[in-house]
Amino acid sequence: MDALDSAVKEIRETLPGLPLSEEEPMAKHSSFRIGGPVRAFAVPEDVTSFSRITHILKKHKLMPMVVGNCTNILFPDEGLKDLFIISTERMTRMFLLDDSRIYAEAGVSLSKLASFSCQHSLAGLEFASGIPGTVGGGVLMNAGAYGGEMKDVVESVVSYYLPEQKLYETPLENCGFGYRKSAFQTMAGCAIVSAVFRLEKGDRDEIAAKMKELNERRREKQPLDLPSAGSAFKRPEGYFAAKLIEECGLKGYTTGGAMVSEKHAGFVVNTGNACSHDVYDLMMHVRNTVWQMKGIELVPEIVILPPDYKLTDDSPSAPLHIISGSGPLSEADFSGAKE
Numbered sequence: 415m416d417a418l419d420s421a422v423k424e425i426r427e428t429l430p431g432l433p434l435s436e437e438e439p440m441a442k443h444s445s446f447r448i449g450g451p452v453r454a455f456a457v458p459e460d461v462t463s464f465s466r467i468t469h470i471l472k473k474h475k476l477m478p479m480v481v482g483n484c485t486n487i488l489f490p491d492e493g494l495k496d497l498f499i500i501s502t503e504r505m506t507r508m509f510l511l512d513d514s515r516i517y518a519e520a521g522v523s524l525s526k527l528a529s530f531s532c533q534h535s536l537a538g539l540e541f542a543s544g545i546p547g548t549v550g551g552g553v554l555m556n557a558g559a560y561g562g563e564m565k566d567v568v569e570s571v572v573s574y575y576l577p578e579q580k581l582y583e584t585p586l587e588n589c590g591f592g593y594r595k596s597a598f599q600t601m602a603g604c605a606i607v608s609a610v611f612r613l614e615k616g617d618r619d620e621i622a623a624k625m626k627e628l629n630e631r632r633r634e635k636q637p638l639d640l641p642s643a644g645s646a647f648k649r650p651e652g653y654f655a656a657k658l659i660e661e662c663g664l665k666g667y668t669t670g671g672a673m674v675s676e677k678h679a680g681f682v683v684n685t686g687n688a689c690s691h692d693v694y695d696l697m698m699h700v701r702n703t704v705w706q707m708k709g710i711e712l713v714p715e716i717v718i719l720p721p722d723y724k725l726t727d728d729s730p731s732a733p734l735h736i737i738s739g740s741g742p743l744s745e746a747d748f749s750g751a752k753e
């Protein structure tokens with residue numbers, strides 16, 4: 415029996431009602447509909463059971479990966495045999511703190527947060543209503559759209575620091591927010607458990623109309639009928655990734671079941687039977703072509719997990735740069751992601 419077996423056994427005995435599955439296929443959870451089995455997948459209902467799970471894992475010298483709606487992750491087909499995943503999908507408490515602030519747990523979906531805000535005539539979260547992620551994933555990635563970002567509305571974030579088993583409250587000024595980044599990405603073992611949002615008093619009908627307009631724009635421009643993980647690459651400074659990709663003639667380019675969307679060249683979509691390697695190969699081809707033709711480096715926005723991925727005490731919480739370095743890529747750049 416290895417450490418993971420022992421930890422799973424102890425967690426089952428300590429928390430008998432906890433949904434905890436083994437060999438859980440990640441294709442079931444990922445918005446890409448891609449990904450083999452993860453060794454263990456637990457879904458705690460609140461911060462208390464979350465912390466009890468992590469306490470047992472720590473005892474066995476294990477570190478879990480925390481996920482939200484899995485709308486920004488490419489899981490490997492080979493599966494993740496050394497990984498314990500904790501999903502925040504049941505940590506969904508949300509309430510008003512006063513007339514301009516909302517408290518939301520990590521698993522609250524950004525669309526529910528935006529609707530709740532609208533119901534209470536609070537403006538500022540309209541941009542988030544069509545982003546399919548959660549509060550936790552959104553804060554970690556500083557998710558944004560149509561000129562708004564999480565950093566514009568977050569007042570503070572509560573995170574659970576796994577190595578110390580302690581909760582920390584981080585005010586906005588210490589969150590290290592930048593374009594699709596936050597300080598939480600580089601803090602090993604840092605799980606976001608909740609956030610407080612500060613919003614402006616507004617007119618409920620105007621807020622609802624703005625949300626409707628942005629969602630219509632999204633439906634018109636984005637390939638929402640096919641599985642994806644949103645924009646495949648970050649916006650390079652001074653350019654738009656989708657425009658560069660389109661100018662390189664890559665719209666509709668396919669590798670196996672993965673395709674550069676014909677509707678929006680910034681998206682890589684799963685046309686039905688894509689495997690994770692199709693997506694890696696396609697992203698590598700796009701990145702190389704854009705580098706060769708335009709001299710501009712595209713950096714992935716999607717979190718790409720290699721098959722041997724596991725977390726240790728000094729791992730970053732989000733492995734955002736599995737693809738690293740400037741310029742054309744070689745197979746070696748993907749060595750961690752290949753068999």
Ligand SMILES: Cc1cc2nc3c(=O)[nH]c(=O)nc-3n(C[C@H](O)[C@H](O)[C@H](O)COP(=O)(O)OP(=O)(O)OC[C@H]3O[C@@H](n4cnc5c(N)ncnc54)[C@H](O)[C@@H]3O)c2cc1C
Nearest residue numbers: 482483484485486547548550551552557558559606644732
């Ligand atoms: C159709 C589509 C449209 C999209 N549009 C946009 C858009 O307009 N703007 C945008 O910014 N993004 C967009 N995305 C990408 C994605 O929805 C966002 O990045 C979102 O914030 C990810 O949230 P999540 O809960 O799904 O995170 P996940 O995909 O589950 O996780 C992403 C990363 O965050 C980490 N993480 C998740 N929760 C926690 C937590 N509680 N504590 C610590 N780490 C955590 C994970 O370990 C992982 O490293 C889109 C995706 C899709 C599929």
